[in-house]
Amino acid sequence: MTPARIPQIPYRAFDPGVPGEVGARRFFEVMDRRRSCRFFSDRAVSRETIEWCVKAGSSAPSGAHKQPWRFVCVQDAGVKTKIRRAAEHEERAFYERRANEQWLKDLAPLQTGPEKPFLEIAPWLIAVFKLAKSDDGGQVYYLNESVGIACGMLISAIHHAGLVTLTHTPSPMGFLGEVLHRPAHERAFLLLPVGYPADGASVPDLQRKGLDEVMVVV
Numbered sequence: 001m002t003p004a005r006i007p008q009i010p011y012r013a014f015d016p017g018v019p020g021e022v023g024a025r026r027f028f029e030v031m032d033r034r035r036s037c038r039f040f041s042d043r044a045v046s047r048e049t050i051e052w053c054v055k056a057g058s059s060a061p062s063g064a065h066k067q068p069w070r071f072v073c074v075q076d077a078g079v080k081t082k083i084r085r086a087a088e089h090e091e092r093a094f095y096e097r098r099a100n101e102q103w104l105k106d107l108a109p110l111q112t113g114p115e116k117p118f119l120e121i122a123p124w125l126i127a128v129f130k131l132a133k134s135d136d137g138g139q140v141y142y143l144n145e146s147v148g149i150a151c152g153m154l155i156s157a158i159h160h161a162g163l164v165t166l167t168h169t170p171s172p173m174g175f176l177g178e179v180l181h182r183p184a185h186e187r188a189f190l191l192l193p194v195g196y197p198a199d200g201a202s203v204p205d206l207q208r209k210g211l212d213e214v215m216v217v218v
């Protein structure tokens with residue numbers, strides 16, 4: 001039997017109130033200030049702030065509108081400690097054995113290492129899981145693309161709230177499912193510490209590619 005069609009409703013256009021060039025430039029100027037931060041303050045962030053950010057992430061497009069994501073938001077200190085311990089265990093193996101020479105060379109300028117104190121200091125950790133199946137067991141489509149876009153929107157919302165995050169990928173991330181007691185169809189995708197930057201926090205002085213390197217017009 002063909003499933004019932006979803007009724008159509010009028011599209012409500014978003015009016016930025018300024019010409020497109022101005023709106024797009026303003027958005028760029030906000031987004032260009034985003035940086036991955038590895039030094040967090042323990043200053044509290046309200047649950048409501050996190051909820052709005054997650055709602056923004058969850059407003060993302062997804063293959064066949066399956067919304068194949070779960071955002072597990074951790075504020076419990078004991079759970080954060082468990083996550084830090086497990087992440088550092090994997091990260092030590094990564095830096096000592098798993099990463100190849102080129103990967104370590106590419107990471108060296110960023111001065112990252114196996115110690116992850118921010119996993120206990122940041123007031124929130126958002127563990128993003130991708131759903132290999134819908135909660136009702138149905139198929140999902142373009143899983144990585146969908147969850148990647150949702151994470152991009154979540155990271156943008158965190159930035160827009162005046163907070164910082166780090167796109168963290170302790171590899172492999174299977175421990176997150178265990179520590180957070182997630183069902184088998186949820187697979188860890190990213191771990192995002194969220195909070196305010198520490199006083200005096202610094203970031204690597206990176207340059208971004210120019211438009212001529214990333215954009216082709218035909």
Ligand SMILES: Cc1cc2nc3c(=O)[nH]c(=O)nc-3n(C[C@H](O)[C@H](O)[C@H](O)COP(=O)(O)O)c2cc1C
Pocket residue numbers: 034035036037038110112166167168169170203206
């Ligand atoms: C998929 C992905 C995984 C990343 N994993 C880590 C990580 O595990 N640890 C880390 O310190 N930074 C990680 N990063 C952050 C990058 O190093 C950072 O985005 C990059 O250096 C550019 O800096 P920016 O985010 O400040 O523009 C990751 C970024 C992405 C997109």
